[in-house]
Structure formats: C-alpha cells, structure tokens
Amino acid sequence: MAADSGGAGQPAGATGDAAVDREPLLLEAVVGVGADLELRATLQHLVDAATRLTDARYGALGVVDPDRSEGPRLTELFTVGMDEATRARIGRLPCGDKGLLGVLIRDPRPLRVDDLTADPRSCGMPQGHPPMHSFIGVPVLVRDEVFGNLYLTEKRGGPFTAEDERLIRILAAQAGIAIGNALLFENARQRERWIEGAAAVTTALLSGARSDDPLMVVAEQARLLADAAAGVILQPTEEGGMEIVTASTHGDPAALVGTTITPGSPVLEQLLGGEPVFVEDSATDPRMTTPVRGRFGPSMLLPLQSGGRLIGTLALPRSRGARGYTPVERQLATQFASQAALALVLADARRGRERLAVFEDRDRIARDLHDLVVQRLFATGMMLESTQRRAGAPEVDTAIGRAVDELESTIQEVRTAIFALQQPPADAPTSLRGKVLKEAAGAAALLGVTPSTQFKGAVDSRVQEPVASQLLAALRHALAATARRSGVSAIRVTVDAEAQLPDGRPGLRLTVYDDGGGEGTTATSQWPL
Structure with a gap:
C-alpha cells in the first residue's frame, strides 16, 4: 500500500x-x-x-x-x-x-x-x-x-x-x-582506540619490551582493536603463495599456523599488489580458498608494506554471523597496518644494529683472548717445559708435566670459547665445531653440568659427511649415557681430527669422559679419514 x-x-x-x-x-x-x-x-x-x-x-x-x-x-x-x-x-x-x-x-x-x-x-x-x-x-x-x-x-x-x-x-x-x-x-572513540593501539605496537616493538615475537605483538593488538575472532600474519612463500606464520586467537592458534593461500588466488594477487581485501563472508566468498575459511565470516586482509616493501599480510576475520566491518573500521585498520609495517621495519633495523653491536663486542673479546690470554698461556707452557728439562728431581718433573698438560688443555678450551664467540647466537650452526658445541650446550640443561669441549686439528675441513653425522650421533648417545649415571660433576668432550687409528691410518676420534660412578667412564668412537 x-x-x-x-x-x-x-x-x-x-x-x-x-x-x-x-x-x-x-x-x-x-x-x-x-x-x-x-x-x-x-x-x-x-x-x-x-x-x-x-x-x-x-x-x-x-x-x-x-x-x-x-x-x-x-x-x-x-x-x-x-x-x-x-x-x-x-x-x-x-x-x-x-x-x-x-x-x-x-x-x-x-x-x-x-x-x-x-x-x-x-x-x-x-x-x-x-x-x-x-x-x-x-x-x-x-x-x-x-x-x-x-x-x-x-x-x-x-x-x-x-x-x-x-x-x-x-x-x-x-x-x-x-x-x-x-x-x-x-x-572519534574508535579513532582514539586505533591510534592508541598503533602507538602501543610501535612502543612495544621499538623499546624491546615485548619484541621477542614482533609479529605476534601486531596480530594480538589488531585482533583486540578490531574485535575480531583472530589476528593472523601471513608472509610470502618461496612458491609464490602466502602462509600464516603467526596467529592470535581465543582458540587453538596451531590450527591456523601453516595454512597457505595458493599461488594464483585472486585474493593473493590483490595482496601482492598492495591492495587491501574486504570479505563479507569468508565461508561463502569464492575468492577465499583456505581450508579454515569455513570458521569465519566478515574479514579484512591488509597488506603490511613500507617503502614499497611487502612484509606480509594482516588478516582480521570475525566469527560466522558476526556484524560486518564498517567503512570507518576498514579505514582505521588499513592505517593501523601501514603504521605497524613501518614499526616492524624500524624494529628489524634496531635488532640488526643490536646484533651487529653484539658481534663486534664478541669479536673484540675473541681478539683479546687470542692475542693476550692464549699467547701468555702458550709462553708460560714453554717456560715450564724448559724448566722441566733442567729439573732433576722426578717429583718436580712430574708436577711440571701435569702443569704443562693443564695449560695445553686450558689453551684448547679458550680456543673453543673464541670459536663460540664468533658464531651468530641466533643462527643454526653450519660447521661441525658449531654443531658439537650446540649438542654440548643442549645437554647441559639435562645433565646439570656444562661439558668441557676441546678440538684438535682442522676439524671443519678434514671431517666430511657422512662421518660428521656419525660423530654427532655418537656424541648424543654418549651424553645420554652420562645422564643416566649418578655423581657426575665433570664432563669432557674431545674431538681429535689428528688421531691415529690402531691400524696406523689417520682418523677422527671422539672421546667423552665423565667422573660419575666413582671411577669415571670414558666412551670412545673413531672413524678413518
């Protein structure tokens, strides 16, 4: 009518x-x-x-x-x-x-x-x-x-x-x-909240207070501001798609992490081109191809880019049946993503400067150890050897011999410490020395004792695969056996690339000694080189 x-x-x-x-x-x-x-x-x-x-x-x-x-x-x-x-x-x-x-x-x-x-x-x-x-x-x-x-x-x-x-x-x-x-x-209230949220993210990332996982800082803050069911970060993959690498959600984030957008997706093309994508219903939109799309309704996918560099994508999906995002919310979220991307770039640059400072400090310490400590220890050892040749009493000769051995052992440990200082702390070791040190450090938490590690000879250049893998497996087995013994207060790991096998051939010898069980135990493994 x-x-x-x-x-x-x-x-x-x-x-x-x-x-x-x-x-x-x-x-x-x-x-x-x-x-x-x-x-x-x-x-x-x-x-x-x-x-x-x-x-x-x-x-x-x-x-x-x-x-x-x-x-x-x-x-x-x-x-x-x-x-x-x-x-x-x-x-x-x-x-x-x-x-x-x-x-x-x-x-x-x-x-x-x-x-x-x-x-x-x-x-x-x-x-x-x-x-x-x-x-x-x-x-x-x-x-x-x-x-x-x-x-x-x-x-x-x-x-x-x-x-x-x-x-x-x-x-x-x-x-x-x-x-x-x-x-x-x-x-006005929404703008204030989003501005405060962006400022909180920038402060957290640049101050270092919560920057152990900067992507999680961004995802969690965005989820709270958008009243979303989840806040996820996707990053480009080598195959040309995108993968969820960080997720903040009330549910199980592991169910989201690892989900990928395959190459060729219309959504992916927009995101890689730096364009935001707004979806009314993830479960029914044909552009959405991820296996988790059925869990969500209205969604925003916002590129994280700064200075023409695409860091990743911030996705903010709401639950099925939830209200859609308003134009104001879309605008504020897009601005937040732009600020968060800049904060991530600045935070990454700050962490790079901090790592460089740490490396420079480690190099200085390593040089001091090599130029001062090792040389002085070596000179002291030579003096003791000279004194040993002039000494007449057998007990004095024996005591000086023990002192020389201890100095040689100390020199090996200092050189091992120098090598460890020269390794990037956050990177996985690629050399055999680095892998042995990592195994020893990892075992310290279980054993309650930090193993003393020594290397003899050109370990990294002489030992190749598959012998290197066999040595690491034998080291793990020996350290695990040590953990089962009681009364262990000292552990020594020796990797000798100048060893001579019983048949006279040059070889590699791994020796793991511990003082447990009263008399101590020595495990030895060796391979021809």
Whole structure:
C-alpha cells in the first residue's frame, strides 16, 4: 500500500484526541533517543520508543550499508518484541534485498501496509518467524544519507494510521540528528582506540619490551582493536603463495599456523599488489580458498608494506554471523597496518644494529683472548717445559708435566670459547665445531653440568659427511649415557681430527669422559679419514 494512503478508514493527516494524547509520548521519545551518545544504545532506544509510540507489538531498526558491491544491504538489526528463542529460530539476519524490506531500501520513502500477507511485494516470512500483518516502515536519514530503516508491525487494535506514520516520521527525523551525534562520538572513540593501539605496537616493538615475537605483538593488538575472532600474519612463500606464520586467537592458534593461500588466488594477487581485501563472508566468498575459511565470516586482509616493501599480510576475520566491518573500521585498520609495517621495519633495523653491536663486542673479546690470554698461556707452557728439562728431581718433573698438560688443555678450551664467540647466537650452526658445541650446550640443561669441549686439528675441513653425522650421533648417545649415571660433576668432550687409528691410518676420534660412578667412564668412537 502506498505510503500516503489512509489506514483503517482514517483520512491522511487526521488529528484528534488520540493524536493529542500522544504528543507528550513523542516528546518523551525524542528526548530519550537523544539522551545517549553511545551508538548502539541510541539505536535500541529508537526502536523501543517507536514501538511504544505506535503501540506496535514488534519493532526493528535495520542498519543499511550502501557501499556493498552487490548493492545496499542490512548489516545489523535491533529488535523489540522477540525473545532470544524466537530470534534463534529465525536464524540469520535478513539481507534486505527482497520483499518489503528491499522495497524500502531501494526506495527510501515511508511505507505503510495494512496486511503484509495480501501485499504482492511481500515475500513471506522465514520459518520460525511470528505471524505479522500490519506494517509501517520509515527511513532514518543522517546528514541526508540513509543510515537505516525503522520497521514496525502488528499494531494493537488495528492497522497503522496516517497519524502513526506522521509521528514515526517526526521521531525518525529527530533520531537522525541523535544518531549523527552518536556516530561522530563513536568514530572519534574508535579513532582514539586505533591510534592508541598503533602507538602501543610501535612502543612495544621499538623499546624491546615485548619484541621477542614482533609479529605476534601486531596480530594480538589488531585482533583486540578490531574485535575480531583472530589476528593472523601471513608472509610470502618461496612458491609464490602466502602462509600464516603467526596467529592470535581465543582458540587453538596451531590450527591456523601453516595454512597457505595458493599461488594464483585472486585474493593473493590483490595482496601482492598492495591492495587491501574486504570479505563479507569468508565461508561463502569464492575468492577465499583456505581450508579454515569455513570458521569465519566478515574479514579484512591488509597488506603490511613500507617503502614499497611487502612484509606480509594482516588478516582480521570475525566469527560466522558476526556484524560486518564498517567503512570507518576498514579505514582505521588499513592505517593501523601501514603504521605497524613501518614499526616492524624500524624494529628489524634496531635488532640488526643490536646484533651487529653484539658481534663486534664478541669479536673484540675473541681478539683479546687470542692475542693476550692464549699467547701468555702458550709462553708460560714453554717456560715450564724448559724448566722441566733442567729439573732433576722426578717429583718436580712430574708436577711440571701435569702443569704443562693443564695449560695445553686450558689453551684448547679458550680456543673453543673464541670459536663460540664468533658464531651468530641466533643462527643454526653450519660447521661441525658449531654443531658439537650446540649438542654440548643442549645437554647441559639435562645433565646439570656444562661439558668441557676441546678440538684438535682442522676439524671443519678434514671431517666430511657422512662421518660428521656419525660423530654427532655418537656424541648424543654418549651424553645420554652420562645422564643416566649418578655423581657426575665433570664432563669432557674431545674431538681429535689428528688421531691415529690402531691400524696406523689417520682418523677422527671422539672421546667423552665423565667422573660419575666413582671411577669415571670414558666412551670412545673413531672413524678413518
């Protein structure tokens, strides 16, 4: 029925005692709607006030997003008159593209119908929906743009009248002003939160306070700001796709980490080109190809790039059935991603400078040990050897011999320490010396004793595969056997690349000694070179 037609036999524009009686209710409704700056509270107040003003059994306010690629649609619905059980039976939010809801979205003018079931434009009610007949719909404009539509059904005592329509139009007009103010307040508050969040990420990454996993810092902060079900970081793979490397979620992050976007995906092409991707429903969007897409609904995928360099992608999916992201949220999240990318680049540069400083300091210590300590120890050993040749008493000769042996052992340990200092602490060792040192250091936590490690000869150049792997396996076996013995307080590991095998051939010998069990135990393995 046309919006200007009279309902229930009452001429359009009619006034009377009933209308006069409702003027205070209208004033009260207008004041109540404008009393709160919180957006969602304002919208719910509007629905409540409209149903009281018209004595309707059911009321709803549908928020319209005009920027959808497939056309304007409802993104959120505030209702009155339906309990949770009824809403659960109805199921998903109507999209608003069909029936009278669609008519009001496409043609935002007041619409009044006496009987929905007899109107040819009606598409019926979904399963579980309570029966409805009388209907009135009025658009809510904010700064001359449609923000949403107010729907009222089932007026008690008969169809809606022209007076009902007049009052609702006045209420909707005044509510548009209140909603505009609430939107400004909500947007300002959202911007403040996102700015504070971006500042917190930058501070955390550049101060080093929480930068052990910088990608997790970004993912977790973004998830909280966006009210998302998960915050994940994807990085490019060697095959040309993208893989989730970090995930912040209430559930199990391991179920997300390792998920890949295969090369050739339309989403991937946009992301690699530096364009953000906004998805209304991950589970049904054909562009989404990941196996975890069925768990999520609205999503944002935002490139993390700075200075033309693509670091990765920040994805912020919400749960199935959750409200979609607003244009303001999309804009703020995109700006956050840009700032986070810059912070990641600066943090990486800071960590690089710190690593360089550590390496330079280690090089200085290694040079000091080599140039001063080793040379002095070597000179002391030579002096003792000279004294040993001049000494006549056997006990003095024996004591000096032990001192020389200890000095040689100390020189080997200092050289091992020099080699360890020259290795990057965060990198996996590639040389055999580095791998032996790593095995010994790893065993220290289990044994409670740090093994003393010595190398003789050109271990790295002389020992090749598969002998190197066999030596490491034998070392692990010997250290594991040591862990099963009691009373171990000292462990010595010796790798001798200048050993001579029993048959006279040059070879490699691994010796692992521990003082456990009272008398001590020595495990020896050897291989020809």
